Amino acid sequence: MLADAIAAEAFRARRSGGVLFWGFIAVPFAVLTFNLMLSSWIALHMRMPVPLDLGRQVVGGVALTGSAFFQVFYAAAAATMFAADYRWETWRLITPRNSRASLILARFAVYGAGCAGSLVLLGLAALVQCAYGALIGSAALVPPQGPFLLPLIGTFLTGWCELMVLGGIVAVIAIAFRAALGALMTAMVFAVGQWVAMAMVHPWEAPFSWYAALPRLSAYVLRAFVTGQELAPGIAAGAGQGQAGVAALCLVGWMLLLGGCAVGLFQAQELARE
Amino acid sequence: MTKRFGAVTALDRLSFSVPEGGVYGILGANGAGKSTFFRLCLDLVRPSGGGLSVLGGAPGQVAVRRQIGAMIETPRYYPTLTAAETLMMLARTSGVRAPEIGRWLARVGLMDAVHRKVRHFSVGMKQRLGIAAALIANPRLLILDEPTSGMDPAGILEMRTLIRELAAKDGVTILLSSHLLDEVQRTCDRVAIFARGTLVAEGRIDVLLAGQEKLRLLATSQQALQAALGGRGVCDGDGVLMTVSRAETPSLLRALVDGGIDLIEARWMGGGLEKFYLEQTGGDHAG
Numbered sequence: 001m002l003a004d005a006i007a008a009e010a011f012r013a014r015r016s017g018g019v020l021f022w023g024f025i026a027v028p029f030a031v032l033t034f035n036l037m038l039s040s041w042i043a044l045h046m047r048m049p050v051p052l053d054l055g056r057q058v059v060g061g062v063a064l065t066g067s068a069f070f071q072v073f074y075a076a077a078a079a080t081m082f083a084a085d086y087r088w089e090t091w092r093l094i095t096p097r098n099s100r101a102s103l104i105l106a107r108f109a110v111y112g113a114g115c116a117g118s119l120v121l122l123g124l125a126a127l128v129q130c131a132y133g134a135l136i137g138s139a140a141l142v143p144p145q146g147p148f149l150l151p152l153i154g155t156f157l158t159g160w161c162e163l164m165v166l167g168g169i170v171a172v173i174a175i176a177f178r179a180a181l182g183a184l185m186t187a188m189v190f191a192v193g194q195w196v197a198m199a200m201v202h203p204w205e206a207p208f209s210w211y212a213a214l215p216r217l218s219a220y221v222l223r224a225f226v227t228g229q230e231l232a233p234g235i236a237a238g239a240g241q242g243q244a245g246v247a248a249l250c251l252v253g254w255m256l257l258l259g260g261c262a263v264g265l266f267q268a269q270e271l272a273r274e
Numbered sequence: 275m276t277k278r279f280g281a282v283t284a285l286d287r288l289s290f291s292v293p294e295g296g297v298y299g300i301l302g303a304n305g306a307g308k309s310t311f312f313r314l315c316l317d318l319v320r321p322s323g324g325g326l327s328v329l330g331g332a333p334g335q336v337a338v339r340r341q342i343g344a345m346i347e348t349p350r351y352y353p354t355l356t357a358a359e360t361l362m363m364l365a366r367t368s369g370v371r372a373p374e375i376g377r378w379l380a381r382v383g384l385m386d387a388v389h390r391k392v393r394h395f396s397v398g399m400k401q402r403l404g405i406a407a408a409l410i411a412n413p414r415l416l417i418l419d420e421p422t423s424g425m426d427p428a429g430i431l432e433m434r435t436l437i438r439e440l441a442a443k444d445g446v447t448i449l450l451s452s453h454l455l456d457e458v459q460r461t462c463d464r465v466a467i468f469a470r471g472t473l474v475a476e477g478r479i480d481v482l483l484a485g486q487e488k489l490r491l492l493a494t495s496q497q498a499l500q501a502a503l504g505g506r507g508v509c510d511g512d513g514v515l516m517t518v519s520r521a522e523t524p525s526l527l528r529a530l531v532d533g534g535i536d537l538i539e540a541r542w543m544g545g546g547l548e549k550f551y552l553e554q555t556g557g558d559h560a561g
Contacts, residue, residue: 001336001369008366016354089350093407096316096339097368271318272279272310 005098005106013081013110023077024114027070028121031061035129043138052130055144059151061126062119063223065159066216068191074163075187077114078170081107082262083180091271104175104263108167115163119156146228154226161251162219166191168258175265191216204231204243211243211250218247218254275324277310277471284310286471287324292449292464297441299458299479300451301551302468308451311468312346312417315449329415340368343413345421349404353393357384357403360392361410368411378406383432397424405433409440416440418450422457430454434461459547469555479547480520486550488515489523491530492539502533515543 013020042050064070082104085091094103133139169190174183194216201210203221211218224231225244277285285307292298300308313319314326317333331338351360358375365373379385382402387395395403401424408416421437422430434457440446452458458465459479466476475482492513493499499514500507507516518526527540 004366004369008363011359011363011366012352012355015359016352018354084352088352090352092313092316092318092344092346093350093364094367095318096342096344097364097411099336103367270320272313 001099002102002105002109005102006109008094008098009103009106009110010113013114016080019077019080020114023073023080024118025121027064027073028118028125031064031122032125032128035125036132039129039133039136039138042133043136046138049137049140050133051142052133052139053142053145054127054130055146055148055152057126057130058123059148059155059227061122061129062152062155062159063227064122065115065119065163066219066223068195068216071163071166071191072184072188074115074118075166075170075184075191078111078167079174079180079184079187081111082167082171082174083178083183086174086178087180089273095271100267101263104171104266105259108164108171108259108262111167112160112164115160115167116156118163119159123152123156151227155223158219158222158226158251161255162215165215165251165254165258168255168262171262172258172265175262175269202231208243208246211246212253215251215254218250221247222251275314275321275326277307277314277319278322284471285314285468288468288471288473289324290466290473290476292447292466294447295441295445296463297437297448297450297461299462299465300449300468301455301458301465301547302451303555306468306555307471308468309347309419312344312419312449312451315417316342316344316346318346340411341414342417343408343411343415344417344419345401345404345408346417346419348397348420348423349400349407351392351400351403353391356389356391357395357406358388360403361406364407365410370411373410375410378409379403381409381436382406383429398426398429401425402429402433405436414445414447416446416448416450418448420452421450422452422454430457437461455548455551456546465547467551467554474554475550483547483550484519485517487517487520487546488543489518489526490515490539490541490543491537492541493530494536494538499530499535502530502535513539 065074085094130139130141134141166187170183170187173186174180177183194214197214198217198220201217203217206217211221221231221243225247275285275288276283288311300311302308310319314321315328315333317339326333329338329341333339352363355363357379361373361375361378365375376385379388382405384399384402384406387399392400392403401421405418405421408418418437422433425433437448437450438461441448450462462479464476464478465482467474490510490513491499491507496509496512496514500509503514503516507514527537530537
């Protein structure tokens with residue numbers, strides 16, 4: 001039953017060009033465009049090519065989904081996907097055809113696939129930028145310094161989980177209030193609130209309770225851990241405190257909790273009107 | 275079964291059963307509870323008291339709902355999809371691997387609009403697509419809420435024919451609501467009449483209307499006609515008015531013709547479902 005719902009939702013999503021573009025392609029497209037322009041500017045104004053670590057560039061590209069600004073696009077996609085059936089009053093058309101849990105999980109699956117595709121595109125955009133830079137002489141490619149594959153996979157999974165948490169928040173609000181705009185606004189407030197809260201705390205000092213309260217902090221610590229970056233000079237992410245493990249647990253916990261809430265809310269919801 | 279929305283009782287201790295097979299009409303004024311009843315059958319809303327069984331199971335069971343096709347109120351669609359894509363998406367949601375999209379679109383007269391975006395459809399076309407959408411998973415039970423709303427007279431005739439065919443040839447049980455009582459009388463075998471959330475009448479139409487309708491006969495000779503009827507009819511202008519059941523009518527007419535009466539006209543007068551409905555609901559128009 002879930003497979004049927006996913007197939008149907010994927011079919012519908014493929015025919016919603018606006019949602020696909022603005023939700024999942026706009027960010028990689030904008031990043032690529034900006035980076036190509038930057039490379040061209042560097043080629044015109046710098047005499048020496050900038051050395052570029054291909055591995056770091058790709059990992060850095062994939063990590064861009066951590067930006068609160070870019071997350072607005074993903075939140076908009078989620079809001080459209082989860083609130084569309086209220087807006088178009090189409091729940092009455094599809095709810096009798098499958099289980100309610102499957103219908104909501106199918107939306108999560110398609111949103112998750114869109115996010116994964118977007119992350120891949122961000123990685124590809126970084127590759128294209130490097131290739132373009134080397135071609136026009138703005139960049140001198142250097143082989144990856146240190147491990148490349150594990151940081152890439154870790155950054156990818158962290159970014160994906162962070163976007164799924166964002167989608168989960170949007171889904172819960174969209175279902176509870178039957179409105180896309182309310183869900184989008186809540187997601188933005190949540191993102192900005194986390195950004196402000198993170199500015200008030202040093203990630204390496206934050207107690208574990210903050211990880212649970214701030215998925216953005218969990219993602220930040222996890223991303224730093226998988227890429228081997230330091231949270232502060234001399235303080236490696238995850239060093240000795242199990243921060244990375246807790247961060248991963250919190251992120252996955254948020255994802256499951258919000259997914260469960262969305263399904264539970266929809267299961268209990270009366271569709272006397274959509 | 276009772277259904278309340280806050281302080282409003284939409285359905286109040288409703289109790290009846292719909293036999294399998296045939297066409298069953300649900301009648302009532304706007305707000306009488308017809309759509310709420312349909313939504314309960316589809317588990318879109320849940321009863322506040324009591325319960326209902328659909329096709330032998332609870333409406334909450336997906337296996338039960340997948341045997342139901344439904345068009346509730348004005349059908350709504352995803353505006354980015356065409357008619358064919360809409361049916362494909364709905365069929366996939368229902369788990370139908372190879373839906374007969376062309377067949378159903380042809381049956382509702384939408385073959386010319388297969389690849390047109392649904393947002394460009396007229397109200398009548400959306401109704402037709404709604405019926406195709408309800409049929410795409412080959413349901414055992416078909417629920418149609420105002421299926422001919424917004425349709426032109428030819429469309430109404432087509433829909434009546436389709437509904438009767440589905441019941442007679444495909445063995446589909448059809449539950450429908452309509453404000454076109456004449457259409458209901460022509461299409462349905464049984465009806466239930468709701469007024470302000472309660473059931474006020476239920477049964478076979480011919481039984482409910484027995485004694486309500488009168489047959490008006492017109493022949494070349496009124497005297498000969500009256501004599502042939504043996505005092506069962508009373509004069510009504512140049513014709514004869516009589517009480518007879520619809521089931522008896524064919525044999526009565528045949529007997530008159532065989533008896534040498536030159537019939538010019540045989541017409542049902544007064545009574546009818548409309549009169550019965552108004553009597554039962556007290557003219558309720560906003561339940």
